[in-house]
Amino acid sequence: MTTTPIADYAMLSDRHSAALVARDGTIEWLCMPRFDSPSVFAAMLDDDAGSWSIRPAAPYRVSRHYMDATLVLQTVFETGTGAVVLTDAMATGADPDPHRLGAAAPHTLLRSVMCVRGSAEVEIRYRPRPEYGLVTPLLSRMDGGVRARGGSGRIVLSSPVELEIARDEAVGTVALEAGEVLRFALCWAALDQPDPGRRSPEEIAADLEATLTSWRAWSRVHQAYEGPYLDLVRHSGRVLQGLSYQPTGAIVAAPTTSLPEEAGGMRNWDYRYAWVRDASFTMDALWVAACPDEAEEFFSFMTTAAATYEPGRALQIMFGVGGEHDLTERELPHLRGWRDSRPVRTGNDAWRQAQIDVYGALLGAAGRLADQLTWIDPDERGFLAALADAAACQWSRPDHGIWEIRGDPRHYVYSKVMCWVALDRAIELADRLDAAERVPRWQQARDEIRRAVLRDGWSAEAGAFTQAFHSADLDASVLMMPIVGFLPADDPRMLATIDAIAKRLTGENGLVYRYRADDGLEGGEGTFVLCTFWLAQALALAGRVGQAREVFESAVSLTNDVGLLAEEIDPVTGEQLGNFPQAFSHIGLVNAAWAIDGALSEGQILC
Template sequence: MSTTPIADHALLSDCHSSALVSRDGSVEWLTFPRFDSPSVMARLLDDDRGGHWAITPVGAYETTRRYLDATMVLETTFTTDSGTVVLTDALAMGPDEQGHSLGRSVPHLLVRDLTCTAGAVEVQVSYAPRPEYGLVVPLLSEVPGGVTARGGAEWLVLTTPVRLDLAASVGTGRARVEAGQTLRFALHRTTLEQTPAHVWSDDDLRETLDRTIAGWRSWSQLHQAYDGPWKELVHASGRVLKALTFAPSGAVVAAATTSLPEGVGGERNWDYRYSWVRDASFTMEALWVAACPDEADDFFAFMCTAAASGVGADQALQIMFGVGGEHDLSERTLDHLAGWRDSRPVRVGNGAWNQQQVDVYGELLGAASRLTDQLRHLDADTRAFLGALADAAAVRWREPDQGIWEVRGDPQHFLYSKVMCWVALDRAIAMAGLIGDESRVESWRRTRDEIAETVLRDGWSDTAGAFTQYIGTDALDASNLMLPIVGFLPARDPRVLATIEAIDERLTDHRGLVYRYRTEDGVDGLAGEEGTFLLCTFWLAQALAMADRVDRAREVFESAVRYVNDVGLLAEEIDPATGELLGNFPQAFSHIGLVNAAWAIHEAEDRLLGTQDHVGDTPVPPQRAAAKDGGTRVGGRH
C-alpha cells in the first residue's frame, strides 16, 4: 500500500490526462490518454504493483516546490550537502497564436528536466511503468537514448540520458550532475496501431517545455483578471480548474484520481475522474469569477450535448458522464490493488451514474442562467432541451432521491433536491424568452411556488431550529447553506440565519471545518466515518458573507485555506483527527468553493463600503465592470 500523504503530491495536466508527482520526485499517478483512462503508473494506490517513475538525489536532501509563475509546470528543488538540483516537470502542450486552444492537441508526453544549479549531486532514476492499473507488467527493452515498454494496448518510450539497468521490468540507474548541467527526460505514449513512439532529442524536449510554459502563461494572462482578496489563491484555483478540463470536449472532471479515501482504511473510495452535471452551476460561478470564459462556455456546451437524450417528465436526466460524453460508467473494483493506506476497495467507474438525483435539473438550468449573455442564439434542440429540464423538474420534485451526496442508502425527500427543482423552474421562468416558449411560464410559476411552500412548511424543524437534511428528520445538512446562495431565501432571513448558525455550531469541528452531515445518522448507507468537507466549509464562508457577517466569513475561509498544500492544491476533505488531506486530489469542488467564497467576501466588503458595481441586479467583478457599457468584455461567460 502507499503511505505517502496526499498533500505531498502535485498535479500535472495537459488538459487530456493527469499525473501526480510526490515531493520526492516520483510520478505516483499517470493516465494516458485521458483522465479516466487506465493508469500507466499508480503507486499512489499500491507501492508494489502500481508503477512509478522517480528521479531523486542519492542520500539525504531537503525539498521545496512551486509551480512556475502562472503555470501548472512544477519545479522541485532538492538541496543536498554537495549541491542543489532543480527538477522541472510538465505534461507537454502549447497554445495557438492567441492562447485560446491550450490543450486542444497534445503529444501525450511527460517532460522532466533536471538541472544542477550549485555544486554536484548524484541522482538515481527508477522507472517501473505498470499499465492498466498495474495488471500489465510490460517488457522493457533498451534502445539508443532510451527504453521501450510494450504490454497491453500501450507503447511507451522513455527518453533518458542516464543508462538504466533493466531487471524484472524495472529500470534503475545513477548519474552525477554538476553545476550548469541539465539532463532531459521524457515519457511518450502512443498505441500499437500508431507509429511507434520515439526517443526525443534534447533540443526538442527543451523547446517543448518552453512552449508548455509559454502556453500556460499566455492562458493565464488572457483569462485571469480577478483582483480581489486572496488573489493568488483564486488564480491558482482557476488554473487547477483549467487543468481538470478535458480540452477536446470541455468536460471538467471532479478530481484527477480514483479511490483516495474519505476515511483512512474505509470503504468511501470513489472514482471522481468524470464530469458531474451538479458541478455545472458551481463551476460556472467559479470560472466567471476566475475569468475563464472559454472554459465555461465549453463546459456548458459539453453538458448540453452529453445530457440531451430525451430528457423529460418520463425520462430522468443522467447525473454524470465520461469526459467524452459517455453514459455507461459502470463501477468495478480492482482487488489486486492495496489502496492508499490500505483503504479498499479501489474502484473504477462510478455506480452513482444511474442514481435518481433530482437536484441536477436546477444545477444545469442554473448554469444556463449564468450564460444568458452568451446564449442569445440557441438552436431549436437546445431550447427544447432546456424547456424539457424545467418540465422534468416540475414533475420529479415530488420524488425521493439519493440527493447531492449520492447516498447509497434509501432514497429520501432531501431538502436540497427540492430547492434545486425550485431553482430549475425559477431560472426557466426568467429565461422563457430565450428558451422560446412562454406558454408554460404560468404552470412553471405555480409549481415553483408549490415547491417553495413545501420546503418552508416541511423542511423546517423547530427541534433543530434550522432547515433539515430531508423532510421528516431533525438532522442537519450543510447543503442547506445553498438556500441563500441560489436565491431561494435572502441570506438575512431569520430562518436562513438560524440554519447558518446551527451548521456553524453543530456541524463544525474544532478546526473550524464543516461536515456535510453526521454519518452516525446513517442516511448514506455506508460504514465508517469521513472527514470534514472543504466545499461545505467554503459554503459556510460564502453564506456568512452574503449575510454581511464578513468577519466570521473571513475566519471560516482562513480555516479552510490553511490546508492548501505547498503548491496550492486541495483535496476533498480534512481528517478531523490529524488535519491531513483526504479524498480524491486535487478536488474541483474544493477549488470551486474557494473561488466562490473569496468572491462573496469581496462582494460583501464592497457592499458594506458602498462601492459594489452592478449590472442590473447582478454583482459584477471589478475586472468586468469596465466592460459592461461596451468596453472589451473580460472573461464573462457567466
Template sequence: MSTTPIADLALVSDRHSAGLISRDGSVEWLCFPRFDGPSVFARLLDDEAGHWAIRPAVPYETTRRYLPQTMVLETTFRTRSGTVVLTDAMLTGPDDGGHRLGAGVPHLLVRRVSGVGGEVPMEIDYRPRPEYGLIHPILSVVDGGVTARGGAEWLVLTTPVALTVGDCTGHGVFTVREGETRHFGMHRSTLQETPARVWGQAELAARLDDTIIAWQSWSSLHQAYDGPWRDLVHHSGRVLQALSFQPSGAIVAAATTSLPEWAGGERNWDYRYTWVRDASLTMYALWVAACPDEASDFFAFLTTAAPSLGKDRALQIMFGVRGEHDLSERTLPHLRGWRGSRPVRVGNDAWNQQQIDVYGELLDAAMRLEHQISDIDDDVRRFLLVCADTAAERWTEKDRGIWEIRGEPQHFLYSKLMCWVALDRGIALAGLLRAQERVESWRKTCAEIRETLLREGWNDRVGAFTQAFGSDELDASALMVPITGFLPAGDPRVLSTIDAIADRLTDDHGLVYRYRTAGGIDGLAGEEGAFLLCSFWLAQALAMSGQVGRAREAFERAAAHANDVGLLSEEVDSRSGELLGNFPQAFSHIGLINAAWAIDEAERSARAGAGHGNGNGRMA
C-alpha cells in the same frame, strides 16, 4: 500498501489526462490517454503498481512551487554538495495551428533536470505498470531511450542517461553540475497508432517552454479577479482548467480514484468523470476566477451526451469525459489501496442514481453565463428547456440527493431547492430560451415548491433547515438556501440555520461536515472527514448575511488546508488535519473561489454603505 501523504502530491495536466508527483520527485499516478483511462503509474494505490522517480541519490531537502501563472511544477532539491531543480509538465503548448490550451498535445510527460549550484548525484527509478499495475511490460533499451511494451500500451522513455534494464524496471545514476540541463520524457501510444518515439533534447526543451508560455498566456488573458486572496483564487481557476477535458468540454470532479474519505474505510470512489452538478458549479466558479471560454463547449457536451434526457426524461447525473453513459463500477482486488483502504474502485455506480437537483445547477450556470451562451443553437436551447420542464415534473419525487447516498431515496431539501432554482432561472432566461409561453406554468410550480420547502424543510425542533423532509439531521447543503437566493441571507431562519451548522456540524477546528455519518444514515459504515466545500459554503453564507469577520475566519480555516502548492483535497481528517479523499478536488477549489468572491462583494457593499451580501441572489 501506499503511505504517501495526499498533501505530498502535486498535479500536472495536459487537459486530456493527469499525473500526480510527490515531493521526492516520484510520479505516483498517471493515466493515459485521458483522465479516466487505466493508469501507467499507480503507486498511490499500491507500492507495486508503478512509479517514475528522479531524485538526488544523497540526503536532500525539498521545496516546491508552480511556475507563476502555470500548472508547471518546479521542485528544488538542496543537498550538501549542490542544488538541482526538477521541472515537470504534461505538454499542453500551442501547436502550429495556434489552438487553445490543451490542443494538439502528444500525451507526453516532460521532466527537466537543471543544476543550479555545485553538483548533485542523481538516480532514476522507472517502473511502468500499465492497466492499474496488472501489466509488467517488457523493457528494451533503444538509442536515446527505453521502450515498454505490454497490454495495449506502447511507452517510450526518452532519457539522456543510460538505464540498466531488468525485471521490468529501469534504473540509472548520473551527476548534475551547475549550468547543466537534461530532459526526460515519457510518450504513450496504443498498438494501433504510430508507435511513440524517442524525442530529441532540443525538441523536449522547446515543447516544455511552449507549455509554460501557453499556461501564462491563458492566465494573463482570462484571469481578472482582483479581490481578497487573489493568488489563491487565480490558482484555483487554473486547477479547474487543468481538470477539464479539452476535446469535449467535460470537467472531471478529481484526478484520482479511491483515495478514501477515511483512512482504512470503504468510502472510496472513482471521481474521474464529469458530474453535471460539479461541472455546472465549475462553470460559474470560472466566471469569477477566469473568463469561461468553455461555457458553450460545456453545454454542447451535455446536449450531445444526454440528447433524450434518458428514461422518463431523467437527466443522467454523470458521464464519461467523451459522453459515455455506462460507468458501471468494479473493484480492483489486486490493489491494496491508499493506507489499506479497500476496495479500490473504477467506474462509479452513482451514474444510475436519480438526483433531481441537477436541473437547477445546469440552469443556474446558464443564468450566470448568459452572455457567454447568448448564441446557443436550437439543440442547446431545447435541452435547457426540457431541463426546466423536467424539474417542474419531477420535483415531488424522492432521490439520492447531492451526496449520492446509497441508502433509501428520500425527499432531500437540497434536491427540492434546486428544482426551485431550475424554474426560477428558467423564468429569468425565458427570452433566451424562447419560452415565454411556459413562464406562467413555471411560476406556479415555483411557488408551490417554495411553499413546500418552507413548510416541510424547516424544523422548529432543530431550529434549522434540515437534510430531508421530516428529518432532524443537519446537512451543510442547507447553506445553499441563502446562496441560491431562495431566502435572503438575513432571514431569521437562514441565520438560525447558519448558526446551527457552525455550532453543531463542525469539528473541533471549525471545519464543516456534510452530515453526521453515525448510524449509517447514508447506507455506509464508518466515518469521514470534514468537507472543505461545505466549510467554504459556511464562509460564503456568513459573508452574504453581513457577518464578514466570521466569514473571513471560516475562509482562512478552510484555505489553510491547501498543501504547499495550493491544492485542496475533498476532506480533512478532523483529528490529524491530514488531507483525505480524491485529489485535487474540483468541489473544494470551486468553494474557495465562490467564498472569496462573496466576501469581496460583502466588503465592497459595506464600504459603499449599500447593505450586505452580493445583492443578486445568484450562485457565483
C-alpha cells in the same frame, strides 16, 4: 503499502489527463490518454503498480512551487553538496490561440533536472505498470531511451542517461555539476497509432517552453479577478481548468480514484468522470476565477451526452469525459489501496441514481453565463428548457440527494431548492430559450416548491432547515439556500440555520461536516472542504464578514504547499483525505472569496 500523504502530491495536467507528483520527485499516478484511462503509474494505490522517480541520491531538503501562472511544477532539492531543480509538466502542445489550451497536447510527460549549485548525484528509477499494475511490460533499450511493450499503448521514455534494465525497471545514476541539465520525456500512443518515437533534448526543451507559454497566455487572457485572496482564486481557476477535458468540454470531479474519505476505510470512489453538478459548479466558478469561454463546449457536451434525455425521466447525473453513459463500477482486488483502503474501484455506480438537483445546477450555470448564451443552437435551447420541464415534473419525487447516499430515496431539501433554481433561472432565460409560453407553468411549479420547502424543510426541533422533509438532521447543503437566492442570507430562519450548522456541524478543526446522520455506509469521513467554504460564503452574504474570513482562512490554511485541496480534512490530524485535487473544494474557495469581496465592496459588514 503506499504511505505518501495525499497532501504530498501536486497535479500536472494537459487538459486530457493528469499526473500526480509526490514531494520526493516520484510520479505516483498517471493515466493515458484520458483522465479515466487505465493508469501507467499507480503507486499511489499500491507500491507495485508503477512509478517514475527522479531525485538526489544523497539526503535532501525539499521545497516546490508552480511556475508563475502555470501548472508546471518545480521541485527544489538541496543536498549537502549542491542543489538541483526538477521541472515537471504535461505537455500542452503549441497553439497560438490561448482559448485552445491543450488542443494539441501530444500525450507526453516532460521532466527536466538541472543542477543549480555545487554538484549532486541524481537517481532515476522508471517502473511502468500499465492497466492499474496488471501489466508488467517488456522493457528494451532504444537509441536514446527505453521502450515499454505491454498493455493497450506504446510507451517510449526518452532519456539522456543510459539506463540499466533490470527485469521490470530501468534505473540509473548520474553526477551533475552546476549548470548541467538532463531532459526526459515519456510519450504514449495507442497500439493503432504510430510509435511515438524518441524526443531529443532540444525538442523536450521546446515542448516545455511551449507549455509554459500556453498556460501563461491562458492566464493572461482569462484571469481578471482582483479581489481578496487573489493568488488563491487565480490558482484555483487554473486547477479547475486543468480538470477539464479539452476535446469535449467535460469537467472531471477529480483526476483520481479511490483515495479514501477515511484512512483504511471503504468509502473509496472513482471521481474521474463528469458529474453534471460538479461540472456546472465549475463553469460557475470559472465565471469568477477565469473567463469561461469553454461554456459553449460545456453546454454542447451536456446536450450531446444527454441526447436520449426525456423530461419525464431523470437526467443521468454523470457521464464519461467522452460522453459515455455506462460507468459500471468494478473492484480491482489486486491493488492494496492507499494505506490499505480497500476496495480500489473504477467506474462509479452513482450513474444509476436519480438526483433531481442537477437541473438547478445546469440552469444555474446557464443563468450565470447568460450573456454567452447567444451562441446556443436550437437543440441546446430545447435541452435547457426541457430541464426546467423536468424540474417542474419531478421536484416532488424523492431522490438520492447531492451526497449520493446509497440508501432509500428521500425528500432532500437541497434537491427541492435546486429544482426551484432550475425553474427560477429558466423563467429569467425564457426569451433566450424560445420558451416564453412555458413561463406560467414554470412559475406555478416554482411557487409550489417554495411553499413546500418553507413548510416541510424547516424543523422546529432543530431550529433550522434540515437535510430532508420532516427531519431534524442537519445538513450543510442547505447553506446553498441563500447562495442561490432562495432566501436572503439575513432572513431569521436562514441566520438560525447558519448558526446551527456553525455550532453543531463544525469539527474541532473549524471545518464543517456534510452531515452527521447515519447514511448506511460503513466507516466515517472527515470534515468537508466545500461545506466549509459554503459556510464562509453564507456568512459573507449575511454581512458577517469577520466570521466569514475566519472560516475561509481556516479552510485555506490546510491547502498543501502548492495550493491544492482534497475533498475532506481529517478532523483530528488535519490530514487531507479523498480524491485529489477536488474540483468541489476549489469551486468553494473561489465562490467564498468572491462573496467576501462583494460584501467588503458593498460595505455589508456586521461583524
